[in-house]
Amino acid sequence: MKPLNIQDPEIYSLIEKETDRQNFNIELIASENFASKAVISAMGTALTNKYAEGLPGKRYYGGCQYVDLVEDVARERAKLLFNADWVNVQPHSGATANMAVYLTLMKPGETFLGFNLAHGGHLTHGSPVNFSGILYNAEFYGVDKETGRLNMDEIRDKALKVRPKMISIGASAYTRDFDYEGFRSIADEVGAFLWMDMAHTAGLIAAKLLNDPLPHCHVVTTTTHKTLRGPRGGMVLIGKDGENTMGKVAPKSGRLKNWSELFDSSVFPGAIGGPLMHVIAAKAVSFGEALQPSFKTYQEQVLKNIQALAKRLMELGYKLVSDGTDNHLILVDLRSKGLNGKIAEEVLEKAQITVNKNMVPYDTESPFVTSGIRVGSPAMTTRGLKEAEFTRIAELMDMVLSNPGNEEITYKVGAEVNELCSKFPLYNFVTV
Template structure:
């Protein structure tokens, strides 16, 4: 993919696009929610479908000329059903957050009650943070992770649910390194006559490949992102039983959105097709193996890994025990300068601001797409630890950056 046509029409944008391509090629993407889509997915997302309005659903559009849009959306739906075993799939949400919005609009009234994990403990904005539409529209109570173990406190969740009497309980998280016990959350939902929404935005690909337990068939609703561990077109997805199909579809369109982004749905279709392969299953398994290698190496270096390890694609490090005077933002900035892009993150029992928290979150989807294995990830953990130990030392940062350059040359992304 080249930007020659863009350069002729708009040199400033072309320069920015070339800069982003270079940045991705020459740095390690270790933000847990990021990945690198295939060239086939990116080509589909830049197709002529970007020009097509297709309000409605396949066979029931509000505009003419949708025969190929229908074909692409049906492919995305059928492949999603095969990947996750869902009865009904809506592939139109523009993001994981809007997928959650679709479920809320379908099943809740303003002022109804949501029970979800606290943001500082690994939850997500769209699960009910006061600054988000969910927190502004619904009454929200939150459960927590046990600060000592780093695991979700399911007993505490049950106690809060009994007292709060929620209308919907949200499981699935954005900064939780352990496998989610969806069955346990469903028991609580059953006991309190609540719906259960499992948000698998981060682990969509891991669930598809069978390296994480699936909430499909357990929870009432399953939402997810389609561009993280699944590596498909950017956007969201909702899965449910046929019982709720009409309510969900009506909530997405016309409830929350107008015309679907058909070019992104084309990217979803291509990415879902790629994920049906044995190669993808091996990729997902390697993603988890690589995260475990990171966690083990950090522990060997004396860093505090939240929950003592990981079951999925991310590692959460609490800097306070080993580096009490080093906030996460300092590490994030130094690592970015060294070519390792990750993010500062809150940790259970957070004592700093969410804008400058005490932890860092490191993910392996992007580097695994490059071809990294356990040994490579152990070396990356060594490099990250060097920067954590002295984020203000220019020589250390420069030496780490030089090694990152060698690694990105050895494991290139795109030609």
């Protein structure tokens, strides 16, 4: 067997280029992070070869004695991290974890109430082009036009009107924390299940820096690669005493007797075939990292850094949706600057600053243009940047956005980005 650079120089060179891009760009995409070398190493192993359909101790394949132990470690660490009663670490992604929730709690055609996608919700919470909107009847709640925040009274009114079977919480571009107790009391009032998708904020929740959904929601899903800083993947969790806090008797389905068994069977065989054992090993490694005290320090710095960036941008005259943030991201409304999200994303990228265009609530632009950009601090905080550097990043962004397309300024900012990135090295390897 030859090393990758000899065996396949074409792919090796593309991996090299992408690693270089990550090393020398300011990464501000709120849903991205930089996994550790240990996490990346675990993924590049022989575990990718192993079929292990089923659960530890109950597989449909032989030879699972070691991957069983790997999955057990991942599950135990995840339970400890989130104080959960039960977890399934097999979903290949956040979308797959969410699919397992729908398969367990909803029948096709039934109604659920979710966070309006145009106000920060996610595709898998009822978009007409996603399975969640194709198979189920999605109704939406949104944020207040003036404050950019959710209004619990309006959500209650909507729930009383549409009588959903399930209420979903969770977003990809909402900057405020959620009132889980308030949501639970609405869910109980209308007899709905309550599901939180904490894909974005899981790391901050694990570090106890945001409200904890697990004691209040019937089920919680997450991705593992955003603030949680693991490999790309998903999982499903039930909080302490979850079997009882589900508050409803699990429907009997053959030999399956309780909620955790039902969710397990919705993951496999409901939503996936063979689990990705190399990724589950990497999940275990990342949960081990998240259980260290340094993870809390990291998450605290994520919050300090986004606050520094937000403060400087507001001083420079930028309007932020909800006028700030409780979490790791901000949403910049560019309308007052005469820009749209598409142009902003493009000109910033030329100066080696990576963000994504994003709809702002009540946006009049299309999703391909948008009026805003979403900016997050998790990735650059992993590299070691602190408040001073994030303040400077706000100034660099402003230089580019105030002079869109100006080549001299783009070059100047790009040179400073290179210098900053060199001071905070990331990966010194291409393959591990």
